Amino acid sequence: MYRGAKVSVFKAFSRKLKPFAFAGAFVLFLWGLWLAFWGSPVDYQQGETVRIMYVHVPSSWFAVGVYAFMGIGAIVGFIWRHPLADMAPKAAAPIGLTLTFISLLTGALWGKPMWGTWWVWDARLTSMLVLFFLYAGYLFLIGSHEDSAQGLKAGRLLLVVGLINLPIIKFSVDWWHTLHQPASVFRSGGAAIHSSLLWPLMVMAGAYACLILGVWLLRMELELFKRKARALSSLQQESWGLSPSSSSPDLAPILGEPPQKSSL
Amino acid sequence: MTHLFFVYGSYGLALGALLTLTLSTIFAWRKAKKQCSLMEKQRDRAGF
Numbered sequence: 151m152y153r154g155a156k157v158s159v160f161k162a163f164s165r166k167l168k169p170f171a172f173a174g175a176f177v178l179f180l181w182g183l184w185l186a187f188w189g190s191p192v193d194y195q196q197g198e199t200v201r202i203m204y205v206h207v208p209s210s211w212f213a214v215g216v217y218a219f220m221g222i223g224a225i226v227g228f229i230w231r232h233p234l235a236d237m238a239p240k241a242a243a244p245i246g247l248t249l250t251f252i253s254l255l256t257g258a259l260w261g262k263p264m265w266g267t268w269w270v271w272d273a274r275l276t277s278m279l280v281l282f283f284l285y286a287g288y289l290f291l292i293g294s295h296e297d298s299a300q301g302l303k304a305g306r307l308l309l310v311v312g313l314i315n316l317p318i319i320k321f322s323v324d325w326w327h328t329l330h331q332p333a334s335v336f337r338s339g340g341a342a343i344h345s346s347l348l349w350p351l352m353v354m355a356g357a358y359a360c361l362i363l364g365v366w367l368l369r370m371e372l373e374l375f376k377r378k379a380r381a382l383s384s385l386q387q388e389s390w391g392l393s394p395s396s397s398s399p400d401l402a403p404i405l406g407e408p409p410q411k412s413s414l
Numbered sequence: 415m416t417h418l419f420f421v422y423g424s425y426g427l428a429l430g431a432l433l434t435l436t437l438s439t440i441f442a443w444r445k446a447k448k449q450c451s452l453m454e455k456q457r458d459r460a461g462f
Contacts (some may be wrong), residue, residue, distance in 0.1 A: 183425075199417045205428035256424040265441050267440045361432060368439045374444035382453040389460065 160234060161374065164367045171364035178357035185350035193347075202260040204350055207335075208358040209252040210278070214319055216246035216362065217281060217312070220288075224309035227302075234370075236302045239309060240292060241369035245362055247285040254278060265329055273322035274330035277315055284312040 158172030165305035171304065186204040220239035227235035255277065258268040288305045323332040334342040341348055 169416045184461045198419055198421055201421050205424055209428060244439075245435065248431050252428045252431050255427055259420045259424045259427070263417050361436065365436055365439050368443050372439065372443045372446050375443070379446065379450050379453055380458055382450075385457070386453075386460070 153379050154234065156234060157374070158346070160370070164371055167332045168364055168367050171360050171367065173361035174388065175357055175364055178353055178360060182350060182354035185353055185399070189352075190350045191346055196224060196264060199263050200347070201262060202256055203347070203352045206253060206256040206260055207351060208355040209249045209256065211355065212282060212358050212362055213246055213253050213278070214251035214316055216242050216249060217284065217309075218316055220246065221313040221316075224306040227306050228310070236306070237370055237373045239288070239305070240302070241373050242291075242366055243285055243289050245365055247289065249284055249358075249362075250282040270329050272328040272330055273326040274319065274328050275320050277319040280315050281319065282311075284308065284315060288312075 182204065186201055189203070190204075216236075220242050223235050223238040226232065227239075250356070254275075257278075261270075262268050282320055288308050291308055292298070292305040293302040295304065320326060320333075325329055335351070343351075
């Protein structure tokens with residue numbers, strides 16, 4: 151009952167929040183892109199290339215943030231075994247993978263004109279590549295098991311182990327001598343970049359946050375639909391006497407109210 | 415001029431990837447929702 155109630159609360163919450171998230175993303179992207187191209191100055195050293203920052207930096211922040219969220223979901227899944235705790239990382243993984251992909255490629259496109267190379271094996275870049283493989287590995291693990299519960303369990307374990315990579319990404323630029331610059335926004339002593347560059351960056355980060363929230367809510371609902379369809383399919387097979395029930399105890403919150411028995 | 419290639423390339427890539435992710439999610443969501451409501455109708459008709 152408690153588990154079912156939580157899923158229904160989530161569904162109602164998601165239905166209300168989704169339009170605001172997508173509308174917010176649309177408005178903030180338009181504003182952020184205008185600021186990025188016309189409302190912010192060029193850098194005195196980097197010139198026009200500094201504009202890559204407005205897509206590279208939010209992608210990198212949220213690539214790490216989404217993984218932290220997934221890791222927390224995995225820990226909650228281990229402890230409380232709530233159905234939403236497994237669904238949340240599964241729904242977030244393709245988003246994190248896309249963000250890491252954007253971060254790595256826009257980083258290469260920024261690195262070539264500034265450093266003279268697309269890629270170096272320095273600690274920051276390598277730990278971001280490891281993050282990409284963690285996302286890909288998680289998606290592979292949950293998709294490759296015939297028994298989805300086993301796949302999710304293996305995925306949870308990988309997520310928790312992979313959390314060790316997050317402080318390495320964050321502090322790699324302080325711990326080792328890297329070609330990548332140190333933190334210039336989230337650091338002790340305040341942001342090191344001028345407000346004329348910081349504003350567009352924050353607006354773009356807001357746009358990313360809204361889009362990520364909207365897509366994640368959609369993917370959560372998608373996962374709930376898939377589980378419901380699987381549950382209905384197994385009930386259908388059971389009613390035809392094709393196979394014994396394969397329904398799990400978690401189906402009740404997903405299926406909702408039982409149907410009225412037909413008079414036929 | 416060469417630098418602008420890198421700038422536009424980055425934006426094209428980032429926005430393209432985000433748009434692909436969003437649209438593929440929306441299409442998958444619509445498909446799953448349709449399939450689910452179809453199965454619910456079947457369930458109500460058959461009463462299983």
